Amino acid sequence: MRLAWREALLAFKRAPMLSALSITTIAFSLFAFGLFGLVALNIRKALVEVEERVEVRAFIVDGTTSESTSAAIADVRAFPEVASVTLVTPEQALDRARRELGEFNDVFDPSILPASLDVRLKGGMRDPATVHAVAERMKTYDFIDDVRYGEEWVEKLHRIRNVATIAGILLGLTFATVAIVIIGSTIRMAILARAREISIMRLVGATDSFIRSPFLIEGALKGLLGGLLALAFAWIANYVIGHFVFRADFFDIRLSVLGVLGGALIGVLGSALSVGRHLREV
Amino acid sequence: MIRFTRVTKEFPRTGLALKEVSFHLARGEFTFLTGPSGAGKSTILKLIYLEEQPTAGEVKIAGASSVTIRNKDVPRVRRKMGVVFQDFRLLEDRTVEENIAFALEVTGVGHTTIQLKVARLLQLVGLSSKGPSLPRELSGGEQQRVAIARALANDPVLIVADEPTGNLDERATRGIFQLLKDINASGTTVLMATHDLELVRSTQYRTIELNHGQIVFDSRADVTPPDAGASV
Incomplete structure (x- = not known):
């Protein structure tokens, strides 16, 4: 495991540009998802506030x-x-x-x-x-x-809430899918760049799990860093909107941590799928 | 050590690469595999280091059979052999020492043992002073020596070399060939694919010649038992 960590960290050192590109791509994908999340969060909050008046x-x-x-x-x-x-x-x-x-x-x-x-x-x-x-x-x-009780108003509010929920789920799934596809492709690119290394590892008798481990760690780290960067971007966007347009709520600590961990999870899953596919192909 | 029994290999795009090839390589033997390009030399080597599976027939290597081997057992069999290529296949961003150590690390050897073993291997291939160098700082012959040192890292019983002197000048070729002969002299089986007929003719080693995916000449055909049931 120590070796897997070393290999994963060395990968950043050996290909700093590619690693930076991966992290930035992950960050922007998650940022887009995060922005959507912020909009959804604030719409939900507004609807809850209105609903409380029922x-x-x-x-x-x-x-x-x-x-x-x-x-x-x-x-x-x-x-x-x-x-x-x-x-x-x-x-x-x-x-x-x-x-x-x-x-x-x-x-x-x-x-x-x-x-x-x-x-x-x-x-x-x-x-x-x-x-x-x-x-x-x-x-x-x-x-x-x-x-x-404002029958018409309650019905209209209920319809808005239903439409907002369905639109939120669909848009959320779309954004999440796009983020996963982009992140998966980015990680696949990094793996293809190291195809030679993987083939040599296999030749000298490395097991598939041994080959996979550093890539999974690398994916998790990239996802984590990308997630943190996306959170920072989202915070800046929220601050700017709050300063110039209107005050909007930001993710609480729990959602922020979940978002960053989600990034790491996508990184691990993207890596697992890409390495698995690569190992099956070669 | 190696037994091919009526091995046929067909690739989906390029078609038939080997047709009912049978031969046996005894432990400690040095064998040349010759033949024109496309004759099937590399396919035989790939079947030996388990990168390919035969379409028909059976390949047996150091006790493992291509018919019964499971994917998870492939790394264990590969650790019994060392593979050397014409293009060296070194990791360009790692030093000579790291390239050799890499082969030991993947098999879980401890740090201290790795250090000692790398030093010994570098000495064996005559590159003791080149440990901290990067592959690109070495000549072709030296890079191939590093590749051989890496192939020897796990004390293999078999060395498979695919045109190891193909990119080297005459002097480097002689050096690498001598190294392989020394390795063989210590008991390791060596199978070397080559185009270099001059090199082949300069020795008395066994030669298997391939053409169009079939064995057309085996200098020691009399010691190649055709039956599949014999022990390997």
């Missing part, structure tokens, strides 16, 4: 006793889909209306607005069917006058 508002009939309301709140809180239930008094409703809609600035009588129960749903339970089901259950209380 709520079911049940208007309470005037004169409903506080006991009935409290019992209903406890009841609704126990729904498995429900994250929180808030009682909004007419005064609070007017305050909110003044904040959100300018027309209410001249209204001073809170009694024109009904009290309501504002129900927020748990993440992953904000699809139209669930929201509709919760709204229908709310309607069964006789002191509930009307239930609203």
Whole structure:
């Protein structure tokens, strides 16, 4: 194993230009994938933020006793889909209306607005069917006058989310495939450049696994370095966009580490496939 | 040591390279393989160092049979032989010492043993002072000596040489041939493919001549048992 590491490191020294070219190619392939990842991450974050605003508002009939309301709140809180239930008094409703809609600035009588129960749903339970089901259950209380949840808006948001998810998966797979093909070709080029060395290794009795090991290590190192470089490029791109266009979120530590390790994995797999193919051909 | 039994080799593109070739090489023998270009000399050598498999027939080398050998056993058999080529096949970016050490490293020999063995091999081929040189800094004859030293690294029982003097001048040719003779004298079987008829005629070694993929002359045909069942 020590020899495999030495051979892998020597390969960088013996062909510095080819190694640099490989690492740069890997870096740019992963960078393109990383940029897509950043866009997907931020779109997802924006959609989650919008989705968090999905709520079911049940208007309470005037004169409903506080006991009935409290019992209903406890009841609704126990729904498995429900994250929180808030009682909004007419005064609070007017305050909110003044904040959100300018027309209410001249209204001073809170009694024109009904009290309501504002129900927020748990993440992953904000699809139209669930929201509709919760709204229908709310309607069964006789002191509930009307239930609203922006049906059309919830459906549109759900469609956008579905389209974004499918587009994200397809684009992600495309970018990942392109990255793997480019990285595989780059590694294959490096292996072809050392075909003579491989043939000599075989002649002197090296086993295929012995021949393969340095290439796998080399692939992993190239992938790792390419991944780090891609992460640095992505960070710079994110910084520039954040500075001049709009603030966007960057990968957290976990995703960054996963991305770099993914680069190393692609490097190893690319090398394994290329060396395996080469060893079968010669 | 080597037994070919009705060996036929056909390549998909170039067609028939060998047709029902049978011969036997005893341990410790020095044998020339001659014949015009395309006669099948290199194909025989490739079958011996297991780079090719026969289309029909059987090749037996140092106890291994082309019929039963598994891919994973090929390196083990190759370690019993050393191969020398006309174009030396040295690694240009490694020193002479590293080129020889390489053959030992792949078989898992320890560092100290490698150092001692490389020094001994360099002495054997007369290149003790050239260890740190790169191949391109050496003459053709010297490069071939390095290739021979590498071929000897794993103490092979057989040396297969494919036109080892083809790129060398007369003086270097004599030197390399002498080296191969010395190696043979120490008990190693040597099979040398060559075009150099003058070299062949200057000795009494066995000569197998090929033409159009068939043996047309064997100077020691009487000692070549045709049966496949005999021990190798």
